[in-house]
Amino acid sequence: MTDPRDPHSQRELRELLKIHVDKGALPGAVALIAHGDRVDVAAVGSLDAAGTTPMTRDSIFRIASLTKPLIAAATMLLVDDGRLAMDDPIDRWLPELAAPEVVRTSTGPIDDVVPAARPITVFDLLTFRAGYGFPADFTLPAVGLLFAELKQGPPEPQLVAPPDEWMATLARIPMLHQPGEAWLYNACADILGVLIARVAGRPLPDFLAEHLFAPLGMVDTGFAVPPADLDRFAGYYRRNPTGGLDLVDAPTGQWSSPPPFPSGAGGLVATVDDLYAFARLILGEGTVDGRRVLSPESVRLITTDHLTAAQREASRLFLDGQGWGFGGTVDIEPIDPWNVPGRYGWLGGTGTAAHVTPTTATTTILLTQVELTGPTPIPLMRDLWQLATTA
Known part of the structure; x- marks a missing residue:
């Protein structure tokens, strides 16, 4: 909910999204900025390029590589249980x-x-x-x-x-x-x-649903969208050479039924609130009956840079000089105003981004349905991060 003492923050977030939607950068978007207990969410535009279905807070998106941090956390669940080291x-x-x-x-x-x-x-x-x-x-x-x-x-x-x-x-x-x-x-x-599934002795979707998604209340996260929820599922588009949008996958397409291979690299769908629930886990707030879902040590390892300077430099195309924890980047240099040392997160190739900054208890999430052209953030992502540093 928006803090009533600061009503302008959600309005600014909505206006930011509207600027990019109105100029045709994307059909719609959902974004979240959270600072401690204050959470601002805005949904603007449409689920589809034709503009027939309004975007809402509970719209479902293909999150692509935002799957990676979730898979890292699931692996650490097995480490916490002593089933992996x-x-x-x-x-x-x-x-x-x-x-x-x-x-x-x-x-x-x-x-x-x-x-x-x-x-x-x-x-x-x-x-x-x-x-x-x-x-x-x-x-x-x-x-x-x-x-x-x-x-x-x-x-x-x-x-x-x-x-x-x-x-x-x-x-x-x-x-x-x-x-x-x-x-x-x-x-x-x-x-x-695949490792998680074999160690657990059950399919990856089942393990994630029982041990990560259900405890965190991530009710819309999975490898497929149920038929009853397809009306909340965004289309997936790719920009063509003329600047228009080509439909890559419709709501009734590849994510409308369980896949043969549940991809830990990029197969999940989710909503902004589901990803915020995961962000709270990384911030140390994810508990069930008073017990933390992940141990503090596992969260520390997930959000710690493990690369050498030479490895970071060789990976500059993807990491832009920053570090890598488990499943996501870890900022180690204040290259831009939003690069606070310790900020953890990643981008999804289907047009998504999610980051948490433990030192400031800040979360930023952006969900769109237009494919990225590479590992470089789109202008809206940079604008969102900039807004988060001033909101």
């Missing part, structure tokens, strides 16, 4: 990766490989340093296989093979780097999703 080799549960191979040089052919120098660990996956994933150069031969064979890239949940088949394919793809050597984007989150 940071230094555990993952081949106990993922035998497909018991003897991975690494390309001798990143630019070399995919059949010129050497054995991995050591096993992949849980910590390697959580920090995105297991050897699989995207570097700055997407043209490298080993990277091409991730797109062609594993359907890494923009989420297409109905087109990806089931987990066991997906893992078998992954095992035939060489790693780009030795475990622990380099930060690589995306693939580790999908591997974590």
Whole structure:
């Protein structure tokens, strides 16, 4: 709710969204700025490009890579329960990766490989340093296989093979780097999703629903939208070369039924209030019957930068010089006014962003339905973060 002592804050948030919607940057948006107990939310525009259905606070969006922090938190639930440890080799549960191979040089052919120098660990996956994933150069031969064979890239949940088949394919793809050597984007989150399911002995959607979403009250978060809620589900659009919007996925499309592969890298849908519930978990406020859902130590690890200076520099395309915790960036430099050291969060390629700043108890969330053209924030995201620093 908006603090009645500061009624202008929600009006400013609405006006900010309206500026970007009115100039045609996107059909609609939902945004949240929270400072401590004050929470301002605004919904502007439409669910669809035709403008037929108004955007509302409870509108549902494909959150894409905002799935990654949730998967990191789910992994830490298993760590808190003693079912996983940071230094555990993952081949106990993922035998497909018991003897991975690494390309001798990143630019070399995919059949010129050497054995991995050591096993992949849980910590390697959580920090995105297991050897699989995207570097700055997407043209490298080993990277091409991730797109062609594993359907890494923009989420297409109905087109990806089931987990066991997906893992078998992954095992035939060489790693780009030795475990622990380099930060690589995306693939580790999908591997974590399979790991969680196998450690828990149940499908990933069921584990998340029971152990993370239900305790936090995230009632609309999942890998598919139930038929009764499709009228709240936004379309998913991509801007074409002429500046118009092409429909990528309709509400009745790929997220209207459970996917063969529940992607830990980008498969979830959610609402702004569901993501705020998760943000409160990261801020240390997520409790059930007085008990914290995640231990303080797990939250600390999630929100701590684990990269070396060289790894941050090599990953500048994605991280812009900032650090990486588990599933999201951790700001370490005040490059812009909103880059408060310790700010944690990430962007979703379908047009979403969510960040928390523990030192100021601040949360910012933006949900749109227009695909990003790359890892760079859109102007509305930057404007939202700027507003949060002055509201």
